[in-house]
Amino acid sequence: MDEVEVVVAHSERATLRVGDVFLKVDADRARLEAEVEAMSLAPVPTPQIRWHRPPVLALAALPGTTLGRLGGPSTGSPAAWAAAGAAFRELHEAPPPPRPGQAGRSAAALRAQLDAECEQLVAGGVLPADLVTRNRRVAEAALRPWTPAFTHGDLQIAHVFVDGDEVTGIIDWSEAGRGDALYDLATFTLGHEERLDDVLAGYGAEVDRAVIRGWWSLRSLLVVRWLVEHGFDPFAPGCEVDVLRSRG
Incomplete structure (x- = not known):
């Protein structure tokens, strides 16, 4: 009999694995519906939907493995990373969905959220003021106008599967929608900054690297407190706090 593996779980959602089936349980049914819609529209490989009965979505496991995880070593050949970049370009060039995604917040809204979060990080003693100030300055590069694209919105390294040098699928589309491709x-x-050149080689378009660096700082600043409050460790080696420290 297959065992039930808890892949990830917190107060908003949980993912379980039973054999070759993943069960996603989401308290926000609209978000689950949006995930199903995004997978149907995406021009890249996605998991097969076994069944969908809100608040649960059952997905078939994908072949292959991920290219690594945040805080761990990166794996795969340069060609595999380039293949991921090519898949992202295909996604970003597709007609974007009607709804805004996680990557679709306006610069003004992000700036206000970021300023408030930086203040709380320092006031609460979560991070030293100089580290927050330095990364807030770097993050400003991401706060600029952008052309809406079809974005995944949570394109963590653990969400992209490859087999050899071929992308076999991308999972977790709950934050997908119109947004900033970068x-x-x-x-x-x-x-995994050392892999950026490989990804951009496959992406095949001119990209402003200062904006990429800005998003590294911005995203890390915004999630540190949330991760701590939900039982994750952004201070682990190679994770968000180390990303912020690398901006020296």
Whole structure:
């Protein structure tokens, strides 16, 4: 009999694995519906939907493995990373969905959220003021106008599967929608800056690297407190706090 593996769980959602099936349980049914819609529209490989009965979505496991994880070593050949970049370009060039995604917040809204978060990080003693100030300055590069694209919105390295040098699928589309394409590229390479050249070689378009660096700082600043409050460790080696420290 297959065992039930808890892949990830917090107060908003949980993912379980039973054999070759993943069960996603989401308290926000609208978000789950949006994930199903995004997978149907995405021009890249996605998991097969076994069944969908809100608040649960059952997905078939993808072949292959991920290219690593945040805080761990990166794996795969340069060609595999380039293949991921090519898949992201295909996604970003597709007609974007009607709804805004995680990467679709306006510069003004992000600036206000970032300023408030930086203040709380310092006031609460979570991070030293100089580290926050330095990364707030770097993050400003991401706060500029952008052309809406079809974005995944949570394109962590653990969400992209490859087999050899071929992308076999991308999972977790709950934050997908219209947004800034460079947010996706930054999320994928967060903590693995040494792979950015390979990803951009496959992406095949001119990219402002200062914006990528800005998103690395911005995203890390915004999630540190949330991660701590939900039982994750952004202070682990190679994770978000180390990303912030690397901006020296």
